[in-house]
Amino acid sequence: MTTAGEIMHRGAQWIPAHETLDRAAQLMRELNVGALPISDENERLCGILTDRDIVVGCVAMGRDPSKITAGDMAQGTPRWIDASADVGEVLQEMEDHQIRRLPVIENKRLVGMISEADLAQHLTEDQIAYWAERVYARSASR
Numbered sequence: 429m430t431t432a433g434e435i436m437h438r439g440a441q442w443i444p445a446h447e448t449l450d451r452a453a454q455l456m457r458e459l460n461v462g463a464l465p466i467s468d469e470n471e472r473l474c475g476i477l478t479d480r481d482i483v484v485g486c487v488a489m490g491r492d493p494s495k496i497t498a499g500d501m502a503q504g505t506p507r508w509i510d511a512s513a514d515v516g517e518v519l520q521e522m523e524d525h526q527i528r529r530l531p532v533i534e535n536k537r538l539v540g541m542i543s544e545a546d547l548a549q550h551l552t553e554d555q556i557a558y559w560a561e562r563v564y565a566r567s568a569s570r
Contacts, residue, residue, distance in 0.1 A: 432518050433511035435550040436532040436540030442467035445474055445499030449482050452498050465506075465531045465538055466498045473531055473538070475502025508533045509542070515551070518542055523562045
């Protein structure tokens with residue numbers, strides 16, 4: 429059984445909810461990532477911030493990224509998976525919620541992230557094709 433902990437990218441970092449979007453963009457550049465989990469004051473997951481969120485939800489709207497916080501951009505119920513979860517559960521969670529990045533939690537702490545690139549490296553071609561068809565076909569129909 430392959431687990432989330434085995435396929436995740438280790439070393440994921442939080443962006444605290446009080447941090448500004450310009451700081452989030454800088455951190456994304458430093459870490460070479462396109463998404464950051466957002467943490468509340470107790471280091472609990474309260475959302476995910478993507479580079480697209482910053483561009484479309486802030487900059488393109490004429491808002492100042494030095495005045496908008498990561499917490500301002502957090503929407504909906506954050507999704508995550510336990511490090512011990514089977515890869516089938518990972519795929520199901522991503523499919524059910526139409527997400528392409530999934531934080532991995534162990535003992536209530538962020539330990540990694542699973543992205544499409546991680547799936548591509550660790551799954552069979554059939555698994556990837558099935559997942560992509562389910563996630564992207566649904567996205568296109570919305």
